[in-house]
Each structure stands twice: as structure tokens, then as C-alpha cells.
Amino acid sequence: MNTPSTPLxxxxxxxxxxxxxxxxxxAMQLAGPWVMGPPADHDGALAVLREAxxxxxxxxxxxxxxxxxxxxxxxxxxxxxxxxxxxxxxxxGATRDAQGGWPTARRPEDLRKQVHENLGSLGxxxxxxxxxxxxxxxxxxxxxxxxxxxxxVDLQREGLIRHLGVSNVTAEQVEEARGIAPIxxxxxxYNLAHRHDDDLVDHLAADGIAYVPFFPLGGFTPLQSEAxxxxxxxxxxxxxxVALAWLMQRSPNILLIPGTSSTAHLRQNIxxxxxxxxxxxxxxxxxxxx
Numbered sequence: 077m078n079t080p081s082t083p084l085x086x087x088x089x090x091x092x093x094x095x096x097x098x099x100x101x102x103a104m105q106l107a108g109p110w111v112m113g114p115p116a117d118h119d120g121a122l123a124v125l126r127e128a129x130x131x132x133x134x135x136x137x138x139x140x141x142x143x144x145x146x147x148x149x150x151x152x153x154x155x156x157x158x159x160x161x162x163x164x165x166x167x168x169g170a171t172r173d174a175q176g177g178w179p180t181a182r183r184p185e186d187l188r189k190q191v192h193e194n195l196g197s198l199g200x201x202x203x204x205x206x207x208x209x210x211x212x213x214x215x216x217x218x219x220x221x222x223x224x225x226x227x228x229v230d231l232q233r234e235g236l237i238r239h240l241g242v243s244n245v246t247a248e249q250v251e252e253a254r255g256i257a258p259i260x261x262x263x264x265x266y267n268l269a270h271r272h273d274d275d276l277v278d279h280l281a282a283d284g285i286a287y288v289p290f291f292p293l294g295g296f297t298p299l300q301s302e303a304x305x306x307x308x309x310x311x312x313x314x315x316x317x318v319a320l321a322w323l324m325q326r327s328p329n330i331l332l333i334p335g336t337s338s339t340a341h342l343r344q345n346i347x348x349x350x351x352x353x354x355x356x357x358x359x360x361x362x363x364x365x366x
Contacts, residue, residue: 083132084097084098084099084131084132084133084346084350085098085099085321085324085346085349085350086098086099086324086328086332086349086350089286089328089329089331090284091135091163091205091239091260091261091286091331092163092204092205092238092239092260093239094134094161094163094204095134095161096134096135096161096163096331097132097133097134097135098324098328098330098331098332099133099324099332099346099349100133100134100135100136100137100288100331100332100333101125101128101133101135101136101137101333101334101335101342102136102137102138102290102333102334102335103125103136103137103138103142103147103150103151103335104137104138104139104142104147104335105335105336105337106121106124106125106142106146106147106150106335106337107142107143107146107147108143108146110176111141111142111143111176112143112172112176113143113146114143114146115146115150115337117337118150120337120338120339121150121154121337122150122153122154123339124336124337124338124339124342125150125151125154125155126154126155127339127342127343128342129155129159129162131342131343131346134161134162134163135163135165135331135333136151136162136163136164136165137164137165137166137263137288137333138151138164138165138166138198139166139167139168139194140166140168140190140193140194140197141167141170141171141172141178141190143172144171144172145193145197148166148194148197148198149197151164151198152197152198152199156198156199158200163204163205164198164200164203164204164205165204165205165206165207165241165261165288166194166198166203166205166206166207167206167207167208167209167243167263168181168187168190168191168194168206168207168208168209168228169181169182169187169190169208169209169210169224169243170209171186171190178212178213180212182210182223182224184223184224184227187208187224187227187228187231188227188231191203191206191228191231191236191237192236194206195236201235201236202235202236202237202238203236203237203238204238204239205237205238205239205240205241205260205261206228206231206237206239206240206241207240207241207242207243207261207263208221208224208225208228208240208241208242208243208253209242209243209244210224210242210243210244210245210249211244211245212244215244215265216244216245216246216249216264217246218246218248219249220249220252221242221245221249221252221253222252222256225240225242225252225253225256225257226256228240229256229257232257239259239260240253240257240258240259240260241259241260241261241262241263241286241288242259242261242262242263243262243263243264244263244264244265245262245264247273247275247276247279250262250276250280259285260285260286261285261286261287261288261331262276262280262285262286262287262288263287263288263289263290264276264287264288264289264290265289265290265291265294265295266287266289266290266323267289267291267292267293267294267295267296267319267323267365268296268300268304268319268322268361268364268365269294269295269296269297269300269364269365270291270294270295270365271365271366273287277326277327277329277330278327280329281327281328281329284329285329286329286330286331287327287329287330287331288330288331288332288333289323289330289332290333292316292319292320292323292332292334293315293316293319296364300364300365301315303360303363303364304318304319304361304364307357307360307361311351311353311357313348313351314344314348316334316345316348317344317345317347317348317349317351318348318351318353318357318361320332320334320345320348320349320351321348321349321350321351321352321353322353322358322361323349324349324350325353325358332349334349
């Protein structure tokens with residue numbers, strides 16, 4: 077693996093015994109429009125993945141539902157055989173329909189099928205991390221995670237999964253899952269405008285469990301976007317850079333997985349996440365979500 081010319085922002089975190097960069101890469105945007113079908117620029121997608129690894133990123137997030145299969149197949153084509161430090165996280169719990177929807181698929185037989193599909197498309201004998209995705213497109217929904225999560229625990233015992241996580245979950249579902257088996261991460265929507273998981277982030281940090289936020293700019297009201305833009309303008313940075321930097325400084329257990337299909341944008345995201353925010357900047361940004 078190439079040594080990055082500049083250190084990645086945030087340093088590292090120990091994820092399931094593996095040391096990973098806190099700045100990771102989310103592969104969802106490598107698929108076609110609406111996360112369906114192949115990318116318009118196949119070689120460009122491969123280049124982004126190779127650039128990410130070349131810059132020192134060791135945490136890639138994906139799912140066989142992206143495409144479907146497309147992002148996993150791109151990862152395999154670009155990076156297999158995988159360098160030893162690389163840690164690939166995937167997720168199960170939803171499939172795709174012909175309209176591009178994300179119907180849930182959480183019966184034991186569905187989950188077993190999805191795990192085997194991820195193994196096949198990534199070309200591995202065991203998956204580093206599988207997140208059990210709950211809820212729906214509107215976000216986490218109440219309900220028991222036990223049957224679905226126990227299926228993944230069984231697959232872990234069979235040697236097909238190394239580590240377990242949960243995604244799109246309530247705090248109650250996190251505790252329910254932890255009562256069944258250890259988890260190494262929680263992947264939920266969280267950003268400057270959506271601070272509902274503040275307590276959960278801190279609780280997980282105290283227990284050494286990673287928190288992986290998605291949609292770092294999702295769900296902002298126009299007023300909140302204006303406030304973010306004002307701070308970004310003052311810092312001569314983009315709103316995305318400020319949002320990523322705020323997440324990076326929020327807690328040491330936060331792992332970033334911003335996605336892009338452009339090598340230039342990948343480098344911009346890395347630079348943005350490394351932006352240093354003053355206490356005054358953070359205080360002003362904190363007001364956005366409260």
C-alpha cells in the first residue's frame with residue numbers, strides 16, 4: 077500500500093481488532109443513478125477506489141444492494157486481492173426492486189442469501205463486518221431486532237462474518253443487539269442538523285464502539301443550510317468540508333464514510349475533514365442542530 081503524502085484526518089480507530097482510518101470511503105455513489113446499474117464511467121470508478129487505498133484509507137463501506145452487486149464487483153475488480161490493512165464493511169436487510177426501491181428483507185433465509193451474495197461479489201471467504209440494517213427509508217422504526225440479528229450471529233459462528241454491527245436503528249435496538257452478541261459499530265443518520273443520537277454517540281464512545289454517520293449533509297432546512305454556509309464562508313471552505321470537520325471533531329469514535337465518484341472530490345473531502353474548527357466555530361455550528 078502506498079504511504080499517503082499527508083496523514084488522513086482524525087487518525088485511526090480500532091474496529092473489531094483492526095486498526096482503520098477514521099476517514100473512510102463509502103462506495104454507494106459508484107453505482108448508476110438512484111444506486112441502480114453500472115456507473116457511467118467504469119474506469120473512473122475503479123480509479124476512485126484505487127486512489128482511496130493509495131491515499132491510505134483502510135475502511136470501505138459497501139453493500140451488495142448497491143447496484144445491486146455493482147459496487148461490490150467494482151471493489152473486487154479494483155482492489156482484489158485485497159491489501160492486508162483493508163477493512164470492508166457491508167450491510168444486509170434490504171434488497172432492490174425494479175423501480176429502484178429498497179424493500180426490507182430480514183427473514184433468516186433472506187439474510188443468509190444476502191450474506192452469501194456479498195461473499196461472492198466481494199470474492200472473500202469471510203466478511204470483515206456486516207451491519208444489520210433495520211428501519212426503512214424514513215429512518216429507524218421501533219421493533220425487535222432479535223430474530224434478524226441472531227441469524228447474523230449464527231453466520232458469524234459459521235465463520236462467514238468476522239464482526240457485527242447495526243444500522244438505521246434506535247438506541248433500544250442497539251441495546252437489544254448488544255444483549256445478544258458484541259457489536260463493533262452503529263451506522264445511523266447523524267449530522268449537524270440531526271443530533272438525535274448525541275447521547276448514543278457518547279455512550280458508544282465510552283464502550284469503545286464506533287459510530288458511523290451517513291448523510292453528513294442530509295435533512296438540513298434552508299435556515300440551517302444558510303447558517304452552515306455562513307460559517308463555511310468565514311472559514312473560506314465549503315459547507316461539506318465544515319460538516320465533515322465538525323463530525324470528525326465531535327467524538328473520537330466517529331468514523332466518516334463520505335462517498336464520491338471523483339478522485340478530485342475524494343481529495344477535497346479528505347482536506348475538508350481535516351479543517352480545524354475553533355471552539356467558537358463549534359459553538360456556532362452546534363446551534364444549528366438545537
